[in-house]
Amino acid sequence: MERTTIGYEKLRSYLADMLEKGLGYDRQTAETGAYVLAEADARGHASHGAARVKLYHDTIQDGDAVADGKPEIVHETPVSMVIDGHSGSGFASSKLAMDRTIEKALASGACMTAVRNTGHFGMAGVWAEMAADRGMIGIALTNTVRAGIPLFGKERLLGTNPICVAIPRGEKPHFLLDMATTTVALGKIEVAARRTGIMPAGWFVDEEGEDTQDAVKAEEISRSGTNPYGGMTYLGGTDETMGAHKGYGLGLLVELMTAGMSLGNPTFDTYSGKGGLCHYFQATRLDLFGDAGAIEAHVEYILKTLRESPKVLGRDRIYIHGEKEHENRKKSLEEGVFLDPATWKRLDYYADLFGLPHPEP
Amino acid sequence: MERTTIGYEKLRSYLADMLEKGLGYDRQTAETGAYVLAEADARGHASHGAARVKLYHDTIQDGDAVADGKPEIVHETPVSMVIDGHSGSGFASSKLAMDRTIEKALASGACMTAVRNTGHFGMAGVWAEMAADRGMIGIALTNTVRAGIPLFGKERLLGTNPICVAIPRGEKPHFLLDMATTTVALGKIEVAARRTGIMPAGWFVDEEGEDTQDAVKAEEISRSGTNPYGGMTYLGGTDETMGAHKGYGLGLLVELMTAGMSLGNPTFDTYSGKGGLCHYFQATRLDLFGDAGAIEAHVEYILKTLRESPKVLGRDRIYIHGEKEHENRKKSLEEGVFLDPATWKRLDYYADLFGLPHPEP
Numbered sequence: 001m002e003r004t005t006i007g008y009e010k011l012r013s014y015l016a017d018m019l020e021k022g023l024g025y026d027r028q029t030a031e032t033g034a035y036v037l038a039e040a041d042a043r044g045h046a047s048h049g050a051a052r053v054k055l056y057h058d059t060i061q062d063g064d065a066v067a068d069g070k071p072e073i074v075h076e077t078p079v080s081m082v083i084d085g086h087s088g089s090g091f092a093s094s095k096l097a098m099d100r101t102i103e104k105a106l107a108s109g110a111c112m113t114a115v116r117n118t119g120h121f122g123m124a125g126v127w128a129e130m131a132a133d134r135g136m137i138g139i140a141l142t143n144t145v146r147a148g149i150p151l152f153g154k155e156r157l158l159g160t161n162p163i164c165v166a167i168p169r170g171e172k173p174h175f176l177l178d179m180a181t182t183t184v185a186l187g188k189i190e191v192a193a194r195r196t197g198i199m200p201a202g203w204f205v206d207e208e209g210e211d212t213q214d215a216v217k218a219e220e221i222s223r224s225g226t227n228p229y230g231g232m233t234y235l236g237g238t239d240e241t242m243g244a245h246k247g248y249g250l251g252l253l254v255e256l257m258t259a260g261m262s263l264g265n266p267t268f269d270t271y272s273g274k275g276g277l278c279h280y281f282q283a284t285r286l287d288l289f290g291d292a293g294a295i296e297a298h299v300e301y302i303l304k305t306l307r308e309s310p311k312v313l314g315r316d317r318i319y320i321h322g323e324k325e326h327e328n329r330k331k332s333l334e335e336g337v338f339l340d341p342a343t344w345k346r347l348d349y350y351a352d353l354f355g356l357p358h359p360e361p
Numbered sequence: 362m363e364r365t366t367i368g369y370e371k372l373r374s375y376l377a378d379m380l381e382k383g384l385g386y387d388r389q390t391a392e393t394g395a396y397v398l399a400e401a402d403a404r405g406h407a408s409h410g411a412a413r414v415k416l417y418h419d420t421i422q423d424g425d426a427v428a429d430g431k432p433e434i435v436h437e438t439p440v441s442m443v444i445d446g447h448s449g450s451g452f453a454s455s456k457l458a459m460d461r462t463i464e465k466a467l468a469s470g471a472c473m474t475a476v477r478n479t480g481h482f483g484m485a486g487v488w489a490e491m492a493a494d495r496g497m498i499g500i501a502l503t504n505t506v507r508a509g510i511p512l513f514g515k516e517r518l519l520g521t522n523p524i525c526v527a528i529p530r531g532e533k534p535h536f537l538l539d540m541a542t543t544t545v546a547l548g549k550i551e552v553a554a555r556r557t558g559i560m561p562a563g564w565f566v567d568e569e570g571e572d573t574q575d576a577v578k579a580e581e582i583s584r585s586g587t588n589p590y591g592g593m594t595y596l597g598g599t600d601e602t603m604g605a606h607k608g609y610g611l612g613l614l615v616e617l618m619t620a621g622m623s624l625g626n627p628t629f630d631t632y633s634g635k636g637g638l639c640h641y642f643q644a645t646r647l648d649l650f651g652d653a654g655a656i657e658a659h660v661e662y663i664l665k666t667l668r669e670s671p672k673v674l675g676r677d678r679i680y681i682h683g684e685k686e687h688e689n690r691k692k693s694l695e696e697g698v699f700l701d702p703a704t705w706k707r708l709d710y711y712a713d714l715f716g717l718p719h720p721e722p
Contacts, residue, residue: 079440079470080649109440110471114650150667152676157667167617175617177610183603200602209673229671235596235604241561242544242603243596249538249682250611252667256528256536260660261650268666288441289475289622299621305629306511306518306613310590312570315513321610 003344003361005336012038014359015050018347022354023057024067025089033091036122041339042332043325047187048123051343053350055120056089064271065089065119071096078108082262085118087276093118094140097281098130105136105283114257115279116264120144124164125178125325131283132166132174135292139282140164143258143267147222148182149231151240151248154209156222156231159267159277160185161254166322168286170296175303176322181251182232186222189232193219202237206230211238228268254280336361364705364722366697373399375720376411379708383715384418385428386450394452397483402700403693404686408548409484412704414711416481417450425632426450426480432457439469443623446479448637454479455501458642459491466497466644475618476640477625481505485525486539486686492644493527493535496653500643501525504619504628508583509543510592512601512609515570517583517592520628520638521546522615527683529647531657536664537683542612543593547583550593554580563598567591572599589629615641697722 006014015034019025025033033056041049059065069088073081073096081100085093097113104111121127124140131138144159160180167175183203192199192215199215206212207221207229221230235247258278259266270277286292303320311318332338339347347359367375376395380386386394394417402410420426430449434442434457442461446454458474465472482488485501492499505520521541528536544564553560553576560576567573568582568590582591596608619639620627631638647653664681672679693699700708708720 075651077470077649082650109438110473112471112645112649150670150679152673153667153679154671154673157670163611165614167614167621175613177614179604179607179610183597202603205673209671209676235607236544237603242563242598243540243608245680245682246540246596247604249540250524252536252682253526253528253538255663256660260528260663261647261656263651263655263659266663266666284473286622288438288473289443290436290624294624295622298624299617302616302621302627305627306514309511309518310515310570312513312515312566315570318511318514319606321606321613 003339005338006359006361008038008042008333008337011041011050011337011359015053018053018350018354018356019056021356022350023060025091026068029089029092029095032095033089033122036091036126038337039126039329040123041337042329044328045123045325046340046343047185049343050339051346052122054346057350059119062271065276071115071118073100078104079111081111081113083113083115083118085115085276087117088119090119090121090279094121094127094279094281097279098127101281101283102131102134102136105131105285106134109288110284111282113281114262114264115281116259116262117275118279119276121279123178124162125166125176125322127281128164128166128178129174129176132168132176134283135168135286137282137284137286138166139280141254141258141280143255143270143278145270145277146228146267147186147232148234148251149205149209150252151234151244152209154205154207154230155228157266157268158251158255160232161251161267163250163254167299168296169300169303170293172300173326174322175299175320176325178321181234181247181254183235183237183247184232186232189215189218189222202233202239204230204232205238364700366699367720367722369399369403369694369698372402372411372698372720376414379414379711379715379717380417382717383711384421386452387429390450390453390456393456394450394483397452397487399698400487400690401484402698403690405689406484406686407701407704408546410704411700412707413483415707418711420480423632426637432476432479434461439465440472442472442474444474444476444479446476446637448478449480451480451482451640455482455488455640455642458640459488462642462644463492463495463497466492466646467495470649471645472643474642475623475625476642477620477623478636479640480637482640484539485523486527486537486683488642489525489527489539490535490537493529493537496529496647498643498645498647499527500641502615502619502641504616504631504639506631506638507589507628508547508593509595509612510566510570511613512595512605513570515566515568515591516589518627518629519612519616521593522612522628524611524615528660529657530661530664531654533661534683534687536660536681537686539682542595542608542615544596544598544608545593547593550576550579550583563594563600565591565593566599
């Protein structure tokens with residue numbers, strides 16, 4: 001029988017074992033990582049789910065990360081921290097960072113934390129929402145590996161540099177904006193390469209800095225560890241008319257808040273013997289601005305007004321960021337988490353490599 | 362002789378008199394407003410310069426603002442404030458807000474301030490950079506009047522909702538990202554309407570929520586106080602393929618941080634007897650993250666690497682946000698501030714209305 005879905009808890013516990021026994025993470029980091037990956041699949045973001053075991057394994061194999069690297073708080077004030085990830089897992093440093101950021105924010109009202117020399121932390125949303133789960137505004141930013149081109153440039157010096165902000169609204173699912181500042185994620189270029197080889201204009205510029213629709217070439221360029229030319233555009237594409245300078249500015253802002261504030265590696269210096277990447281986290285108590293309950297209700301009033309306003313022909317819904325993922329998650333918890341055939345196959349591959357049993361539906 | 366430029370100090374002092382004697386601002390608010398408007402013209406952003414006297418005058422005439430409304434701090438903690446603008450000038454409440462936000466950040470490390478029932482504060486950049494001038498990260502956000510459409514909607518419920526972040530980098534001009542979250546500012550649609558009547562696809566949707574290139578109609582819709590349908594798109598345009606959901610998310614985020622946190626009017630409730638709009642400000646000390654000098658130098662290292670990287674054919678420069686404006690300002694201070702004929706004419710009109718002398722070059 002073909003495997004399609006897997007129980008959420010089963011997936012989580014399987015991934016925890018794989019990250020611990022296969023990659024060498026300590027048990028707590030393995031459990032954190034398994035949670036992050038399972039959540040991504042449960043919410044319908046397969047690009048950040050179980051299939052990413054490959055990325056984490058590769059980074060250790062390539063010597064760019066150390067499985068048991070322990071994050072360390074190297075600077076702190078009542079409202080801030082700087083953490084050195086010591087080339088360890090992004091799950092370990094992000095867990096420490098958000099746990100302590102929330103603690104400090106509970107005591108001081110707000111806390112801002114910059115992390116350097118860390119690893120890929122999975123889907124940004126799970127970190128920002130940890131603060132929202134405690135009634136606070138949460139922010140999570142990260143730089144990545146070389147992906148995007150500064151406007152009018154040819155070299156991919158910046159990352160996909162996501163911005164994630166979570167705002168609680170009482171009983172309702174959080175407002176959760178979680179967006180790469182590049183026009184699209186690499187996953188979309190891969191899909192285009194596989195299907196037709198052609199992608200929309202405005203997503204990618206080639207080695208000469210010219211807009212290209214060749215998805216196969218774009219994927220090849222993106223995966224090259226040696227050729228730094230050509231890369232993704234930022235929100236707004238290649239054209240100032242459509243605001244390309246704004247998207248580039250947002251990507252650059254993330255770079256400055258992560259690498260700049262942590263004194264860590266900018267995307268263009270990440271790995272290649274120079275150590276890991278950088279995050280930025282923030283938690284802000286709602287009652288800094290008065291009655292937290294009234295604020296949550298007011299936020300919900302704004303969102304409700306949008307949601308109930310007239311829709312364009314052919315659309316029956318105005319989305320609030322995070323709602324779609326919340327609904328997917330609910331369904332996944334009830335009916336099982338869908339994994340596509342490629343992901344099942346990849347898990348089998350790593351199970352064999354690590355001497356673990358294959359995952360079962 | 363045709364008037365073209367005016368000395369920077371002359372323009373500032375002329376505008377201060379006009380705002381005080383013509384609009385009824387107190388002297389300090391008039392001077393603050395004159396500074397903000399003169400700075401916009403000096404930096405090449407005429408859309409936010411002296412010609413905006415009309416907007417401030419109209420708002421008072423329409424009963425949407427009170428010339429001598431005094432802002433009041435209604436809630437505060439060591440790291441936050443909420444200010445009620447009491448329908449006064451955005452210059453008055455923003456000046457109070459940033460002065461006190463900086464003071465509190467100097468004492469506590471960071472401060473976040475939400476402002477409600479305030480007026481248009483001019484160019485966001487001047488407020489965020491007040492923090493950067495003191496070596497801190499500055500943030501300025503504001504909602505506005507009805508301008509933009511939630512993705513898949515038909516009603517313009519949100520504002521142009523700019524995001525502005527200033528990051529100091531030592532002796533160099535600040536990194537200063539100052540961007541409307543809509544694809545373009547209304548000014549660009551006005552120019553298109555005047556010149557050809559046609560604008561690029563992706564800027565605006567009509568009353569049915571369909572993409573339109575009719576700039577004349579778009580301008581007419583935007584200026585309508587009674588018809589709430591049709592409006593600007595957010596960064597990414599109308600197409601999810603190009604990230605339209607992301608730009609809409611950023612615009613909505615600004616709405617939640619300004620109106621949500623201040624318990625003030627969302628854009629769709631602004632004016633019409635319900636009071637003014639909302640801002641959000643933040644100042645964050647760099648030394649929250651360690652050695653401020655080292656951080657500024659690291660920020661400059663990142664920006665220098667981008668600036669010096671290879672350019673696409675036909676471009677000789679990769680811009681850092683804020684540089685262009687910094688250069689324009691320098692030139693304006695040396696050679697005089699350029700005002701276009703329409704602005705000179707508008708100043709004459711208000712000079713006559715207020716019984717003031719016409720401005721001289």
